[in-house]
Structure formats: structure tokens, C-alpha cells
Amino acid sequence: xxxxxxxxxxxxxxxxxxxxxxxxxxxxxxxxxxxxxxxxxxxxxxxxxxxxxxxxxxxxxxxxxxxxxxxxxxxxxxxxxxxxxxxxxxxxxxxxxxxxxxxxxxxxxxxxxxxxxxxxxxxxxxxxxxxxxxxxxxxxxxxxxxxxxxxxxxxxxxxxxxxxxxxxxxxxxxxxxxxx
Amino acid sequence: xxxxxxxxxxxxxxxxxxxxxxxxxxxxxxxxxxxxxxxxxxxxxxxxxxxxxxxxxxxxxxxxxxxxxxxxxxxxxxxxxxxxxxxxxxxxxxxxxxxxxxxxxxxxxxxxxxxxxxxxxxxxxxxxxxxxxxxxxxxxxxxxxxxxxxxxxxxxxxxxxxxxxxxxxxxxxxxxxxxx
Ligand SMILES: [Mg+2]
Ligand SMILES: [Mg+2]
Numbered sequence: 269x270x271x272x273x274x275x276x277x278x279x280x281x282x283x284x285x286x287x288x289x290x291x292x293x294x295x296x297x298x299x300x301x302x303x304x305x306x307x308x309x310x311x312x313x314x315x316x317x318x319x320x321x322x323x324x325x326x327x328x329x330x331x332x333x334x335x336x337x338x339x340x341x342x343x344x345x346x347x348x349x350x351x352x353x354x355x356x357x358x359x360x361x362x363x364x365x366x367x368x369x370x371x372x373x374x375x376x377x378x379x380x381x382x383x384x385x386x387x388x389x390x391x392x393x394x395x396x397x398x399x400x401x402x403x404x405x406x407x408x409x410x411x412x413x414x415x416x417x418x419x420x421x422x423x424x425x426x427x428x429x430x431x432x433x434x435x436x437x438x439x440x441x442x443x444x445x446x447x448x
Numbered sequence: 449x450x451x452x453x454x455x456x457x458x459x460x461x462x463x464x465x466x467x468x469x470x471x472x473x474x475x476x477x478x479x480x481x482x483x484x485x486x487x488x489x490x491x492x493x494x495x496x497x498x499x500x501x502x503x504x505x506x507x508x509x510x511x512x513x514x515x516x517x518x519x520x521x522x523x524x525x526x527x528x529x530x531x532x533x534x535x536x537x538x539x540x541x542x543x544x545x546x547x548x549x550x551x552x553x554x555x556x557x558x559x560x561x562x563x564x565x566x567x568x569x570x571x572x573x574x575x576x577x578x579x580x581x582x583x584x585x586x587x588x589x590x591x592x593x594x595x596x597x598x599x600x601x602x603x604x605x606x607x608x609x610x611x612x613x614x615x616x617x618x619x620x621x622x623x624x625x626x627x628x
Binding site: 295298300301303305306307308309311321322323324325326327328329330333334338339340341342343344345346347371374375377378379380 | 510521554
């Protein structure tokens with residue numbers, strides 16, 4: 269009984285894994301073309317062995333300048349960031365980098381669809397928060413306001429993402445409601 | 449005199465460098481948000497020194513599963529691949545991987561704007577070829593036809609990209625003509 273529950277709930281997999289599985293399903297069923305961007309890496313040294321593949325022997329992680337995911341859905345550009353928190357009562361804005369906020373603002377200005385997927389692991393809930401709302405909370409913080417978004421506020425301002433076995437984070441359902 | 453010519457022509461910089469400079473200009477002037485995707489790397493070993501940044505000590509290049517660039521322009525999703533050839537009379541289709549073709553087909557199906565930027569270095573010319581046209585040539589090749597696209601055909605079927613000092617590959621001019 270416990271096993272079944274685990275199989276059909278969000279618990280156990282990371283938000284990113286769940287999104288990747290979902291994107292794979294969207295891709296195979298021709299619903300959307302959305303990919304995770306590769307981790308940006310600064311390559312310093314590469315070794316080229318004679319009879320095998322090139323080996324990168326020195327590289328460093330670079331700060332990502334944009335968001336985690338982007339792609340196309342019904343002709344529109346989709347761009348989003350995914351964040352998990354163990355916090356029960358709020359989402360700490362320290363989780364987000366300023367360059368990500370700047371990128372989101374630019375995507376909005378260019379009329380792209382832009383949002384954040386937030387998972388509260390303690391509640392086993394994932395929400396879609398429109399980037400415009402996120403920017404309001406961010407700007408309040410910048411002008412001396414709260415350093416986090418209260419859970420109740422997110423519950424009110426966001427779309428709860430339904431869970432399906434093959435679409436573990438079925439965010440397109442929320443995208444349809446909010447943007448189409 | 450020679451120096452001036454070099455400064456104001458395409459010669460000397462790679463197509464990718466030119467596109468990156470152009471995208472930077474588009475970004476700063478709020479015309480579009482288009483980025484090069486990071487090179488996908490399979491990270492095998494990471495060393496965490498005590499007082500400095502993590503060092504990747506073993507990693508391998510992964511085959512890219514999509515195209516080089518994507519982003520948003522006037523709300524629409526833009527997706528493209530960039531290719532250079534030294535060939536004077538044709539563009540060899542062997543330059544393109546099948547998974548890139550599959551990706552382009554999926555982007556088109558999802559109503560995204562999809563194309564290839566082709567530079568003939570010998571002619572110092574860069575063309576925008578719509579992905580639908582590229583797919584025709586690709587499918588002809590697959591069914592036993594030509595293994596390359598003749599230069600004259602590209603000249604006829606594509607948009608020549610204008611060159612500007614700050615917009616070294618001003619492809620949005622061609623995008624406006626073709627898709628808006
Ligand atoms: Mg993230
Ligand atoms: Mg390329």
C-alpha cells in the first residue's frame with residue numbers, strides 16, 4: 269500500500285527529474301518542444317587520446333545567465349526556472365539569482381511566456397507562478413520588503429500543477445489556463 | 449585601407465562569433481532574447497578543493513540533440529542552427545546531423561520559427577534558409593538524391609543576411625521579411 273502511494277506521488281524524484289520526464293512525454297506526443305539547457309561549463313583543458321574520445325581534464329562550472337528550461341508551445345516561446353524548497357511556510361527569494369530575474373524581465377518584454385515552477389517538498393505540491401508576479405515580490409524585497417514569498421500567497425497567486433504518472437509535472441495544463 | 453576593409457567585412461571572425469556579437473546587440477537594444485546553448489558535457493569526475501572552486505577533472509563532449517541557438521522575438525519562438533562551409537559551389541548536407549533535422553521538424557510542427565544560417569566563407573556571404581526548405585533537400589538526399597545543396601539554389605531560396613558593424617549577422621531583418 270505504501271509502495272503504491274510512492275509510485276503515484278511526487279515523492280522520491282527531484283523536481284528537475286520530474287520535469288525532464290514530463291518534457292520527454294510532451295516531446296513524444298508532439299505537445300511541446302521544451303528542453304533543459306545544458307549546464308554551462310568553462311573548458312580549460314582537453315586531452316585528445318590517440319584511439320578514443322577527447323577527454324576534458326580541466327573545466328569549471330559557470331554561473332548560468334538565464335533560466336533552466338525553454339522551448340516552444342503552440343508557436344509561443346516558453347521560458348521557466350524550476351526551484352524546490354524544504355521550507356513549509358515560504359519560498360526564500362535568495363534561491364533566485366539577479367541575472368535570472370533580469371533574463372525573465374527581458375523574456376516578458378519580448379512577449380514570451382515566462383514563469384517559475386516552485387515545489388514545496390514538505391507539502392508535496394508544485395506551483396506555477398507567473399514571472400510578472402515573481403518580479404513584484406522580487407522588487408518588494410529589493411526595496412526593503414520581505415525576503416521570501418509566503419506559502420499562502422503562492423497558494424493564492426499560482427496554479428497548482430496536477431500530477432499524472434507520465435506527466436509528473438503537467439505544467440502545460442496550467443500554461444493553457446493562464447496564457448491561452 | 450586593407451585594415452578598414454577587414455574591420456567592416458565579415459572576414460576574420462567565425463560565423464558563431466558574429467552571431468554572438470549580434471545577439472548581444474539585440475539583447476542590449478531589447479530587440480530579441482536569443483542565446484547560444486551551452487556545449488553539452490557529460491561530467492564524470494569533480495574535485496572539490498578546500499578553499500577554491502570545484503574543478504571538473506573528467507568530462508566528455510556529448511552529441512548536441514538540438515540546434516545551436518534559440519530564444520524569443522516578438523513573442524515567437526526562434527530556433528536555428530549555424531553552419532559555415534569553405535565549399536564554393538554547394539553546401540554539403542553531411543554538415544547536419546539527423547537529430548538536428550528531427551528537432552527542426554518538431555519545432556516547425558509546434559509553429560516555431562526555424563531556420564539555418566549558412567555562411568559561404570569563400571563568397572563572404574551568409575544566408576538564412578528556412579527549415580522547411582532545408583527539410584526538402586534533406587528528404588531528397590535520404591531518397592537517393594544530391595548530397596549537397598547547390599550554391600545557386602541557396603542564393604535563390606534564401607535571404608541574404610545584411611552586414612552591419614554592430615549587427616554582423618543581422619538575421620532579424622530576414623526573419624521579419626520571411627515570417628512576419
Ligand atoms: Mg533551477
Ligand atoms: Mg553549428
